[in-house]
Each structure stands twice: as structure tokens, then as C-alpha cells.
Amino acid sequence: MTYSRNRAVVLAIVNSGMSVKDAATHFGISTRWAKTLLQRFRTGGLEALQPRSTRPLTNPNKTPEHIRETIVELRHQLLRDGLDAGAESIYDRLPENTRPSTSTIWRILKTSNEITPQPQKRPRSSWHRFQAPAPNSLWQSDFTHWPLADSTDTEIISWLDDHSRYLTHISAHPRITGHIVVDTFLEATDQHGLPAATLTDNGLVYTTRLAGGRTNNQQPNPFEQLLADLNIEQKNGHPGKPTTQGKIERLHSTLKKWLQAQPPALTIEDLQQQLHDFRTIYNTKRKHRAINRQTPHQTYTATPKDQPTMHLHNAHWRVRFDRVDSYGKITLRYAGKLKHLGIGRAHNRQRIILLVNGPNAIAINKTTGEIIAEYTIDPTKNYQPKTRTPHKKRGTMTR
Template sequence: MSKQKVIVLSVVQQGLTKTEAARRYGVGRQWVHELVRRYEHGGLDAVEPRSKRPRASPHATPEATTQRIRELRAELTKAGLDAGPQTIAWHLEQEGLKAPSTSTIRRILVNAGLITPEPKKRPKSSLHRFEAAQPNETWQSDFTHWTLDDGTDVEILNFLDDHSRYLLSCTGYRPVTGSIVVQAFLATTEQYGLPASTLTDNGLVYTARFAGGKGGRNAFENLLHTLNITQKNGSPGHPQTQGKIERFHQTLKRWLHGQPPAPTLQALNQQLHTFQRVYNHQRPHRALNRRTPAQAYQTTPKASPNQPKQGGHWRIRVDRIDAAGKVTLRYNGRLHHIGIGRAYARQTVLMLVHDREVMITTPGTGEILRELTIDPTRNYQSRQKKTPPAEAGGVVDVATHM
């Protein structure tokens, strides 16, 4: 029995005066008066200690906001998007609601049973984050596997800006080849300009330096060299170097898992187009101080290659080598026949053309079959070097034998 009840019973049942009860139990006489008054109005239960919680809490999160926090958690999780406190706060602000602190949002989610405790993670202080200072300073690229509804394996090729995490390109292929990487890169540069550098792994579509000792460059490497773009490759077996795009693949696949399975490659690319818009414009990034990648990319001056050797528009053409080992290209209204070699007769090739500069590669591997500068004075561009006419500047042929 509580002390308060004992004091009251000593007065109302034992006949002690309030002064005597106060002296015996070491409390004030006014407190005994208060306890007896409570007993007379509500019985013994009324004399128990009362909560000191204030009747009103003006700083409490409104119930409507609390409910919306729970709803956003469910909606974002179902859509395969990040649903953490910072993201929820961003969405509340976009809806015109005053967002509480992220700690308050986390407490609301914990109390609602919407956050599952995770094992202790590696401390953030142990991580060394490397980030480009400007948009277009470094583009990361990689591709990841995905499965269509019928079980067909496809590959999704991505280009991601290192500074802003802006998703520059996101397209599915069956499969990704060296020529596709070149085409996708050029299409992306047409829209966003040239990057100062690229960062990729050591896959054969990006580099030939581990291609069984053949040496030389593949089509992507040669294109970057021609444009004076610095090429960076991660160390073998160390994917942390490309950590941003590796982490991005998790985000992409989590979102795709929240969508209806794509029956065709075309349907998948429609989904990827939607994801690109959502990721760039509707998803704040914690590393960007709750800005979207689009805001970070568009509000900062862009980097560019140092004195690029080539600029402007590159033409992409798919052709087939004829029986005599030649392909034909029109320059300045005149047809020019380019010798490749009879050994490659009937093979399909990818031609990258910039003014008179031509690079011819195989679509599957990106192997460079020939590089040359068109000599407008000759119909046939032989693989053999010619002594150039003084007035024309001659043929500059830097054919690479792979």
C-alpha cells in the first residue's frame, strides 16, 4: 500500500487529526488536507501519485504529420525507393508540410514498428570518400545483369556523374558490347558534353589491357584518347573504387523489384526511362545534403577535358566489309573505298567518323581494325602508307594491328 493511502486511512479510519498524521508520517499538514480532499472526491485510488505530464504539448508533432510519415514509409518502400528519415523529410517539405527533425521521424517509425534494427555497421569515420569537385569531372560507368519475365538475361549499361550522382544514361541491352559502350558514350556526350575523365572497371568493353597480352587499345580507349579524356580503371578485385555506381546498382534493382516484371527488352527500357526521371528529380540524396542529383548537377559549373583534340559531332555507322575487304564511306559528296583486308570479308563493322577522322571496330569486341584520316584526293584509302601530295597533305594512317 502506498504512503499516500496509509496517511488517508490513518485520518479517516484511525481517527488521527491531520496535524497528528502529518507529524507521524513526516509530511506537511497542507499535503494531508489535499490527500483527504482527493479521497472524499474519488476514493482511495484518487490519492495515488498523478502524472506530471503537461495537459498540452505545443511542440508535439501533429497527428496528421505523424500519419503522413507512416504512409510515406510504406509508399516509398513499395516503390523500391529509399524510405529513410531524410528522404521522408524531403517529401514532407515537397508536399508543403513542416518536417520534424530526422531523429523525430526515426522515433515515429520505430514506435510504429516500421524500422527493423540492423547489425552494427562499419563506422563512417573509417570510410574514405572520394568525390569529383565538379559535374563532368568524372563519369563512372558499369553494367549489371537483370532478368526479363521470361527468364531472358539482359544487361543494363549506366553512366553516372561522380560529383552529383546524376544518372546520365541507363539502358538495357542483350548483351553490352564494346561498340555499344562507344555508341552510348557518344550519345551521352551529345546531350551533356564531354567529361574530363571516366572511371570504370577492367571489363573488356572498357579496356584491353588484360586482353590476353594482345596489347593496344580497344574502341572505347581509343575514343577517349582521341578526345583527350583521362581514362581511369579500378584495381582488379577492388570494386570499392567504383563504389558509387556499385551502390547505385542496388538502388536500381530495388526499384525494379517494385515494378511489374518486364516481358520484353523494350518494356524494360521504358521502366528504366521512368526510373531515370525519378532518380534524378524525385529522390534526394543523403550525400548531397538532401538535394536531388539534378539539382547538384545543374547548379555547379561543369568540368571539361583539357584542350580536347576533337569536338563536335561523331557519326556512327554500321556497315559490312565486302568480298574484297573494303568498306565505302562518303566524304564531301565523294565515295571513298577503305581497305580493311580480305581476312575480314563479310564481317559487320562499326565506323566512328569525325570529319575526316575514321575509326573502324568490330561490334562485338570493340577491336580496332583500322584508324585513318581520309585523303580526299584518293578514291581508295589503302592500308599501305603513301607519300602524300604536297598540296593535299596526304594520308595519315595510324592503323592499329590487333
């Protein structure tokens, strides 16, 4: 419509002999605008009468071209490395004094055709995220498949802290068995302490409780028995609903994306080294949106850890799972200092359950269930001898 009017104004002046002032009055425009249209016509013909953009020729707030190029290059590099390549990941890697906002980075990626629209995705506002209240309140576990260079299948098991997304353990095996579940869990607890609860699917390596219904004569598997011994709550997702274990599923998706960008592993040992590298990147370098753009390590170490408890002698006792060293001792942090508790050389290298309530501690043989030592900790001494050595079955405990 604007072009038609501009054309009519000019033609009225040029072909009909109408004065500029009369044409302006007739078409309801200013005399100055009529003169401008006439000048454009004489310079560029009728095409010059097309409406022009009011956009300024320069934009002082526009992101400099070299930063735009850096953003696109970072996007390509992150994709090649198998890492997250979204706006927030790019933002974290730009120099602080030059980086634009994440929304600006996203617009730059979009205008550069670096982002594929995904309208099928649910909006983030519709998500209902659960997060455990503290580190070690809940550990998730699952395993996934990954091929070696010769297509030999392997299985990778992971243990993930629900609160912080901290990867407490990841390892590759020819096949995941019930004993591997127990061994990897104990390896993780040796380094990071016991969780108060676990969350897994209903696979037989994790539970027989929900596999076809347990009969009165059916015994718990080794992992279930271990959790019962340590008073750790066992949680299992609903069959057919993998979103219950969404964090561990997302972890494995991130892992596979990263592994695809690495040279194919020739052996399980090579794959294990790759998993070690991935764990370092995931825990200490990769910031996570769900935990306020912190790394899992930062979140895991920011607050005190949760732990299982046991009710004994009308009191709640903290539960630890430990191994006696070759000298017959274990260590316990009390009042901010490490104390050495004497168990006895007869128990060296054995795994024990240690119950702690204030200055009182009880050591229990994991295999037999016998109380092998009791302590009242003296804060002025480094070495803590046994107060007494009773032999009681854990049947006296209530959970």
C-alpha cells in the same frame, strides 16, 4: 519507494489515528500533500496512491494527427512505388506550410513502428566520401543483371557522373559486350560532352590492362583505345573492393528496388521504357542527401563542366568527340554563340576528334588519325570555313 511512502502516510492516518499534520511531520512531507494522498485513497483506494505522470495533458507543439497520418501514408506509398521512403524523402513531398522537421518525421515513423532498427549499420560520421570536383570530371560505369517476366536474363549498363550523381545513360541488352560499352559511352558523350576521366571495375569489357597482366603483344580493347584517342584518363577500382565504385553500386540498388515495384517487363523494349522512366525520376525528381538535397540534374547543370585536354604545339587543347552532319558541318559554341565549322561532305556522318584552344580548332579523323581541317574562328561570322587542310598523323602530338 514513492508508492510505499504514500501508502504508509495514508495508513498512519486511517488505521493509526494519526492526524494529517502529525503524519506530514513524521514522513517529511507537506500537510497539503498528505491531504491530497488521503483524498486519492478515499476516491480510488490504495491503487490511487501510485505515482502519476507529470506529463501535461495537452501538448500545443504536438504534430497534428492528420499530418502524422499523412506521413505514414506517404511512407507506404513510396515503398509501394519502389522509391526512397526515409524522413527526408517524405519531407520533400509534404506541403511547405505544414511539414515538420525531418527529425520529427523520423520520430513519428519510429513511434508508428514503421522503421526497423539497423544497429549493424556504420554511423554516417565514419563515412569517407569522395566526390569529383566538377560535372564531367569523372564518370562511373558498371552493369547489372535483371530478369524479364519469363525469367530471361538481361544486362543493364549505366554511366553516372560522379560529382552530381547525374545518370548520363542507362540501357538494357541481352549481354554487355565491349562494343556496347563503346556505343553507350559515345551516346552519353553525344548528349553531355566528354568526361575528363572514367572509373570502372576490371571487367574485360572495360579493360584488358589489368586482366591477368598485359603482354607486349596484347592490344587494348576498343574502350581503352577510345579513351586513349580522346586523352581521357582511365581509372579502375581495386579487385575485390566494389566500394571504390560505390555510387554506381548504390544506383543499381536503387534501380532494382524501383523495378521490383513495377510490372514485370515482357521484352527488352518494355524494360528499356521502364529504364527511361527511372532515369527521369532519378535525375529530375529524386533529391539526393549527398548533394545537399538537390536533384542530380540541378547539381549537374549548376557549374561549368570539366573536359579532357591534350598537349599540342606547346599548348593545352580542349578535346571534343563529334560527328559530322549530313551537310559536312559540325557546331561549336564560341563566345556564347554557336558557330558552324565546315568539314566537307566527304566526311559526312563520320566521327571526329575536335581540339579547341581559344579561337583555334583542329579536326582529326577518328579512324585514320589524320588532321582533316584547321580553323581560326571569326566571331563576326556564323559559318567558319577551313583555314587549311593539312594531312598529319597524330604522332606529332604529345600527351
